[in-house]
Amino acid sequence: MKGLRMPTLGLHKDFLREFAQLEKKVRTKVADAFDKFEHSSASGQHLEKLSHGRDPRLKTIRIDKFYRGVVLAPDGGDSFLLLKVLPHDDAIDWALKHRATVNAATEGIELRNDIALEQLAPGLKLATGGRGAQPLFLHVSDADLTRLGIDEQILPIARRLDSEEMLDALRPILPEHQYDVLFGLAAGMGPEDVWREIVQIQLSVGLETASVATKAGTPQDDLTAAMARSQGRIALVSGPAELMELLERPFDAWRIFLHPSQHRIAYRPSYNGPARVTGGPGTGKTVVALHRAAHLAMALPPGSPDGAILLTTFTRDLASELQRSLRLLLTDAEQLRRIRVVNIDALASEILRGHRESSRLSILTDQRDVIARWARTARRLDLDHSAEFLDQEWRHVILAQGIGTAESYLKASRAGRGTALGPLKRAQVWRAVTAFTEDLRTADTWTFHQVCDEATRILDRRSAGGAPRLFRHVLVDEAQDLHPAQWRLLRAATEPGRPDDLFIAGDPHQRIYGNKVSLRSLGISVTGRSHRLRINYRSTHEIVSWATALLVGEAVDDMDGGGEGLSDYRSAFHGSRPAVTGHPTKAAEIESLVGQISRWLSESEVPADEIGVAVRFVQFGRDIAAGLARAGIPATVMGASSTTPEIGVRIGTMHRLKGLEFRCMAVAGVSDGVVPMRNAVTPREVDAQQHREDLLGELSLLFVACTRAREALQVSWHGEASPFLARAPQPERLPL
Numbered sequence: 159m160k161g162l163r164m165p166t167l168g169l170h171k172d173f174l175r176e177f178a179q180l181e182k183k184v185r186t187k188v189a190d191a192f193d194k195f196e197h198s199s200a201s202g203q204h205l206e207k208l209s210h211g212r213d214p215r216l217k218t219i220r221i222d223k224f225y226r227g228v229v230l231a232p233d234g235g236d237s238f239l240l241l242k243v244l245p246h247d248d249a250i251d252w253a254l255k256h257r258a259t260v261n262a263a264t265e266g267i268e269l270r271n272d273i274a275l276e277q278l279a280p281g282l283k284l285a286t287g288g289r290g291a292q293p294l295f296l297h298v299s300d301a302d303l304t305r306l307g308i309d310e311q312i313l314p315i316a317r318r319l320d321s322e323e324m325l326d327a328l329r330p331i332l333p334e335h336q337y338d339v340l341f342g343l344a345a346g347m348g349p350e351d352v353w354r355e356i357v358q359i360q361l362s363v364g365l366e367t368a369s370v371a372t373k374a375g376t377p378q379d380d381l382t383a384a385m386a387r388s389q390g391r392i393a394l395v396s397g398p399a400e401l402m403e404l405l406e407r408p409f410d411a412w413r414i415f416l417h418p419s420q421h422r423i424a425y426r427p428s429y430n431g432p433a434r435v436t437g438g439p440g441t442g443k444t445v446v447a448l449h450r451a452a453h454l455a456m457a458l459p460p461g462s463p464d465g466a467i468l469l470t471t472f473t474r475d476l477a478s479e480l481q482r483s484l485r486l487l488l489t490d491a492e493q494l495r496r497i498r499v500v501n502i503d504a505l506a507s508e509i510l511r512g513h514r515e516s517s518r519l520s521i522l523t524d525q526r527d528v529i530a531r532w533a534r535t536a537r538r539l540d541l542d543h544s545a546e547f548l549d550q551e552w553r554h555v556i557l558a559q560g561i562g563t564a565e566s567y568l569k570a571s572r573a574g575r576g577t578a579l580g581p582l583k584r585a586q587v588w589r590a591v592t593a594f595t596e597d598l599r600t601a602d603t604w605t606f607h608q609v610c611d612e613a614t615r616i617l618d619r620r621s622a623g624g625a626p627r628l629f630r631h632v633l634v635d636e637a638q639d640l641h642p643a644q645w646r647l648l649r650a651a652t653e654p655g656r657p658d659d660l661f662i663a664g665d666p667h668q669r670i671y672g673n674k675v676s677l678r679s680l681g682i683s684v685t686g687r688s689h690r691l692r693i694n695y696r697s698t699h700e701i702v703s704w705a706t707a708l709l710v711g712e713a714v715d716d717m718d719g720g721g722e723g724l725s726d727y728r729s730a731f732h733g734s735r736p737a738v739t740g741h742p743t744k745a746a747e748i749e750s751l752v753g754q755i756s757r758w759l760s761e762s763e764v765p766a767d768e769i770g771v772a773v774r775f776v777q778f779g780r781d782i783a784a785g786l787a788r789a790g791i792p793a794t795v796m797g798a799s800s801t802t803p804e805i806g807v808r809i810g811t812m813h814r815l816k817g818l819e820f821r822c823m824a825v826a827g828v829s830d831g832v833v834p835m836r837n838a839v840t841p842r843e844v845d846a847q848q849h850r851e852d853l854l855g856e857l858s859l860l861f862v863a864c865t866r867a868r869e870a871l872q873v874s875w876h877g878e879a880s881p882f883l884a885r886a887p888q889p890e891r892l893p894l
């Protein structure tokens with residue numbers, strides 16, 4: 159077969175991003191132009207060389223009168239890397255200025271703006287000399303910088319940087335890997351940490367993907383080899399059919415451009431027990447869980463039963479979203495059938511229903527009904543504990559620890575609860591719990607936690623009788639909000655001690671339901687199999703830094719006996735700053751919001767369903783929907799009806815929008831008394847610890863709402879501003 163090599167086609171992630179932003183008719187032309195790469199003999203013909211470019215391998219291709227593509231293609235070689243698609247003059251300008259190199263540390267391809275870098279150095283010297291500030295990388299030796307992949311051109315520039323802002327300003331012209339290394343060092347990581355977390359991951363994932371991508375014995379040119387080692391930045395495609403498939407779904411880059419730090423977690427052949435991924439909002443935890451599920455489905459032997467893998471999460475809406483994404487990732491119907499996607503509570507009810515004579519199950523879904531029942535019980539027994547206190551004691555101590563008798567409750571640890579309860583008080587609480595649960599039993603009515611408990615007992619009995627566990631692998635997303643009863647159900651659903659039994663994705667900073675767990679106490683040890691993601695792919699740097707400031711100084715536990723911070727958490731790209739606006743009245747806030755949404759729709763041409771509005775309580779959402787309707791803007795209040803299809807702008811409570819994302823996001827009604835919601839916070843005098851926990855929960859809720867925004871965020875209030883807003887820096891009050 160000598161001389162008959164197929165061309166290698168690679169796609170840079172910038173290419174897909176720019177392609178996604180083009181109008182549909184231009185996208186069709188781009189697809190047509192690159193479809194011509196079908197045969198190696200013809201592939202290079204359409205490429206035009208540039209004279210006086212920095213890199214003779216950078217060529218352009220005509221798309222139409224206005225657009226050109228930029229391709230990296232060595233003369234006479236058979237590798238093509240699609241880099242950019244830009245308006246005609248910009249494409250030429252980009253191709254003239256840039257140069258592709260292979261990084262000495264990662265062996266992957268990197269691109270740099272050669273001209274801008276050359277022009278930069280003298281100016282930088284002056285700036286530093288003028289201010290005499292301390293160089294940013296004084297503590298790192300040249301040898302270390304070189305070992306981490308900083309090359310001869312960048313080293314003198316790095317030496318002249320004296321602030322993180324300067325580094326940030328240079329980001330667009332620096333080779334991406336080298337920026338990542340410098341960012342890590344500037345954020346306080348030592349050279350060894352940077353080596354392990356940034357270089358080694360890229361190197362080892364790159365080598366792994368390269369060995370999969372290249373057939374044994376096939377000779378390769380340097381460019382092909384380096385392309386294959388550039389996991390996360392470059393995706394190799396098998397041919398025109400795959401290229402066309404990718405171009406049909408340009409918004410779903412997550413399917414092919416996993417960052418090496420994501421790839422190594424998702425595609426590790428096997429974990430010798432439960433594994434976990436954490437990270438701030440938008441770092442791709444869900445993406446990693448989806449890829450892991452796909453990896454496990456592909457690894458199952460042929461003929462494996464349908465539904466052998468469970469992919470689960472907190473709510474029904476999030477489960478539907480997971481199912482939708484999974485269908486994009488896995489196209490093989492048999493592999494897809496191996497993964498069952500269902501939310502935990504629905505799974506628990508299904509198990510219980512299947513076990514009862516009647517499949518009807520009455521479940522208390524509204525927390526207000528639960529509280530009303532507690533209030534009745536407390537009145538009947540003449541107790542002076544509040545309904546909320548009793549409910550919390552039941553959920554956070556009794557159900558959480560699976561306590562079944564008065565004796566064990568008397569001895570139980572109440573760590574995390576702020577009010578001491580002596581034996582007499584405990585006996586009173588136990589009486590209330592017994593009366594409350596007895597009433598539920600008589601009415602054959604359940605809470606979801608009870609359903610989970612009962613489902614766990616059913617599963618445990620079945621496996622004690624020798625039946626196989628329900629699932630071979632269990633993956634759970636949004637894990638920070640699970641109650642211990644739900645954890646126990648998941649533990650019982652898969653065989654402990656088996657490789658890849660549990661895969662857990664979650665962010666403790668987004669804990670909004672007050673459920674704190676210790677994984678160890680539930681028999682789930684993730685020691686040595688825990689990973690953290692640091693790069694936000696959803697929101698701009700401006701949104702991420704504003705929202706992160708809300709949580710500064712808050713200690714959050716990581717469910718495994720440690721704490722987790724957000725200091726090295728950052729965004730992958732820049733955009734406009736969030737806008738924060740106050741209004742004298744509710745009507746004025748709604749009017750301004752309607753104006754902002756109209757501008758997003760008309761000036762920025764954002765489709766209505768890519769605009770989200772988060773509110774703390776649903777009635778304000780309805781008022782906003784009415785305001786939008788008066789302006790002729792379609793909107794849906796999410797969850798208001800299960801039968802009406804969702805159209806237009808999505809309005810939802812902050813709880814409801816968890817896990818979702820929108821190009822433009824308004825977080826409205828962030829007023830004093832509403833955020834934090836007064837009646838959602840236990841008074842300090844009732845339970846000081848619970849008071850702190852509730853406040854943190856409300857703060858996390860605001861954080862979750864703000865981090866749903868991809869490109870634009872507006873936060874507004876009427877009356878007095880929420881005290882939480884004083885934590886965040888005042889952004890420029892500019893229209894977005």
Ligand SMILES: Nc1ncnc2c1ncn2[C@@H]1O[C@H](COP(=O)(O)OP(=O)(O)OP(=O)(O)O)[C@@H](O)[C@H]1O
Nearest residue numbers: 412415416417439440441442443444445695696817
């Ligand atoms: N490697 C990647 N390349 C491109 N896009 C990515 C990548 N990883 C994640 N994304 C995108 O970033 C966004 C956030 O990803 P994802 O929802 O998985 O994050 P998350 O950590 O689960 O977020 P949250 O905790 O806030 O719900 C999504 O739009 C996803 O498609």
